[in-house]
Amino acid sequence: MTAAVTGRRVWRTLWPPLLLAVALIAGWQLVAQFAIRDAQVLPTAWQVVSAGWQVRGDLWHNAVPTLTETATGFGLSFALSWLIATAMDFSDAARRAVYPLLVASQTIPVVAIAPLFVVIFGFQLLPKVLLVALATFFPLTASLAEGFATADGDAMRLLRSMGASRWQSFAKVRVPGALPFFFTGLRVSITYAIGGAVFAEYAGAENGLGIYMQQMQQNFRIDLVFATILVIALLSVLLFASTYALERLVTPWRRFEAPRAAVRDRP
């Protein structure tokens, strides 16, 4: 594929959301400037961006811990999901034991547990990491477990006829077959990741975008609250987009598959 073709494809993906974003921002600007006319209630888009730009040092300084928490928590969640999903695939008893608890873990209201985590684990990294992991590991584990289970029975028989061990069948058929499912789960869970970290900071932290946002709210700097939200949204979109880049890298064969097959696993 030539660079020009790739560029055109990227542009084709990007222009509709860009156009919509520009339209929404223009609408916001108009409403704030001519209808509300009170920066304490709704600052204009331009006020938000220029205020954010002035404190870019603070925003960056607070974004780093949030990103660290997100990355660490997500790493933990990633490792846990592979471990648990693999155990579930190898042992039916493990599957039956773990699945209900997995589902139950998702019904824990984060609002309730975040302050508890702070009380138990303190103001440092740990409670945030745990909260990010809690918020993200279910979609990852569930999509992986489902992905493993879709391995074709005939394919498993073929491997068995070749003399493959259970582990070989797992590594050579079930894992690669599960990857498209895994990436779907990854995209769902990565949108929770930064949000989870921000929320955990809200419950108590020394620095981070969550606590910064709270401080700005208390200082009546609504423009900076909005600027922080903008940064969080941008980071989430970047993370989300990076999953597509990673997917292309890890599953290079999928670009040759028929489009119908490629969308089959989307929720």
Place this chain on the structure above:
Amino acid sequence: MNAGGGYRLEVRGLAHEFPRSGQEPLRVLDGLDLAVRPGEFTAVIGPSGSGKSTLFNIVAGLDRPSQGTVFIDGHAATGHSDQVAYMPQKDLLFPWRTIEDNAALGLEVQGTAKKAARAAVRPLFGEFGLDGFERSYPAQLSGGMRQRAALLRTVAMQRSVLLLDEPFGALDSLTRTQMQLWLAQMWQRHAWTVLLVTHDIREAVFLSDSVHVLTSRPATLAARIPVDLPRPRTAQTFLLPEFARLEQQVLGALGTTSDVP
């Protein structure tokens, strides 16, 4: 237990039942005998539901029969899959592996290093009409090419018996005929020992040295029809009066003719 007679593959007194809840067990095979000499191309044909797949799975060592024994080169090999290479009906090429990695899978699973396995399969690509497609993914290949790649994977395992389960069943009729001609040619060169399960009379007669006709369920051997058509088989073979006579004979043994007034 030993079997003589110089057969590469021999199946004796094969019987198989599937348990059914609240009913008599379903008897699928009922004392089936079958013998294939080294380098012989043998077809098994039978009405649908006659237990062809069951027979196939037993010979492939994937299932154990209720009764009976499978011999390979005179040695009991029931329930062992290490001497039979199995080519399933669907090509089952893995979409995430390139064609050469798919072809090398059997060797890899048996412990050959990935590089060595690739090197071992690569020389076969020309003969299988897949030159230049080593690094392609299955999704980039046509149906016929995929089927040839699946056969390549089967042959590359270097096992003594090839078990082909309706290998061309999913192809359109033109491609299927081309594949049959190609397979006949390949067999001519390599003299593989092949057990072909099919429901295509034309295919069975064209490719085989003998056709085993199964009865409907529970299956026993209805007839063993030797096919003495001249080798090598080519497109001309289809035109021989002898070919039509053999087709009729297989049809007769299947009991189909008596159903038609």
